[in-house]
Amino acid sequence: MNTDPGLHVIVQERHQLINIAYRLLGSLTDAEDVVQEACARWYALSRQQRETIESPGAWLTTVTGRICLDLLGSARARRERYVGEWVPEPLPDRSELDDPADRITLDESVSMAFLVVLEAMTPAERVAFVLHDVFGYRFSEVAEIVGRTPAACRQLATSARRRIRTSRAPMAPTPQHADVVSSFKRAWRTNDISALIGLLDPAATMIGDGGGLVPAAPHPIEGGEQIARYLVELASRATALNLAETTVNGRPGLVSRYDGVIVMVAAFDVEGELIKHIWAVRNPEKLRHWQDGAS
16 A cells, blocks of 8 residues: 555654644644644645655654744734733643643643743744754754754844743742642632732732633733732622632643533642732633533
């Protein structure tokens, strides 16, 4: 049987490509679309063209990186039209449900705090840093994607590292962090404002993302006490609030259900015993992968 010699490699590479694209774009939905487009471009080549490509995997990585770079370049304009605050698409931990090729490897580079730092980078910085520092690609390979010299790509990665050092580097999760989120859930469920304030850093920030499709705080809420009061007020209006602990981007988090449907996913940045940041995603378009496996 005469089969495409690159097919096996493409199947093998899909997991890596999805992982790269998610870290570059902050959206699993967009990552899947990008990888599908890269594969479509491979099969749009003639057989003769495909046979001249020594490494289909390297070719697909280059194409995937370039598509992501183009998307990142237009993302700022799209974010300007986005209603309210924009938060990266949260990742569920449902390894037993998804196609293995679409699973994201959960590590520090997909924590919500880390993805938010990546959002502050220029598209070229983000691509150079993620491909070199996270995935170990050589700067000569990165240069093929970014369209700059290897030396320029090295400078881009250096600039990206500087941004990460300037912001607080995300800490590895600990069992204590899960306890903090669990205590937060109990305090929110019981409208215990004093307990909430005690769990929140005085300078904590909460960002809600409704995408203009569902209600969400239109601006970041600053300050632990202000966040606690907002949450208690929200709970008083949403009497059917059903909170459950879960894993969000590899970290302890919460989901909220209404009539069995997930309506909110919250990611937390915990330092010591205090919550520094909360990212509450309510945009239903960003919860599609959660609904697929909701029980």
